[in-house]
Amino acid sequence: MDFDHRRVALVLARGRAVxxxxxxALPGVVGWVLFGPEGRKPTTRALLRLVGxxxxxxxxxxxxxxxxRTMDAEWVGMGAVADxxxxxxxxxxxxxxxxxxxxxxxxxxxxGAGLLAARKLADDRKRTAPSEVDS
Numbered sequence: 001m002d003f004d005h006r007r008v009a010l011v012l013a014r015g016r017a018v019x020x021x022x023x024x025a026l027p028g029v030v031g032w033v034l035f036g037p038e039g040r041k042p043t044t045r046a047l048l049r050l051v052g053x054x055x056x057x058x059x060x061x062x063x064x065x066x067x068x069r070t071m072d073a074e075w076v077g078m079g080a081v082a083d084x085x086x087x088x089x090x091x092x093x094x095x096x097x098x099x100x101x102x103x104x105x106x107x108x109x110x111x112g113a114g115l116l117a118a119r120k121l122a123d124d125r126k127r128t129a130p131s132e133v134d135s
Contacts, residue, residue: 009114010062013059013075016062027049031048066121080110084108087107088107
């Protein structure tokens, strides 16, 4: 079975966009699931909305560029970096609920898959003629 990096990148991007929408629309619910009672505080909800906007923009940007086959490796790579930072922060922050630590493993796995997909997308671009956007 061949690893379809473009499909993996598209699944990650769609998941990121949906995740962003959910954090924007239901920050209290997401906060409670991830952080327990602390997740319903106004500051936590505001921060989740900020992260939701980031994820929505990164997801839609990646989906668009994957479909157009332009700058796709860069958008997928930026999402992988965001996932890695999310994972490290959730692992290293003292005082978080135990269930919040699971986020570090999800973030790390998503970051690894996104990084591999981004590298393969960049390699594919080198094999084809450069587009106007890439020059």
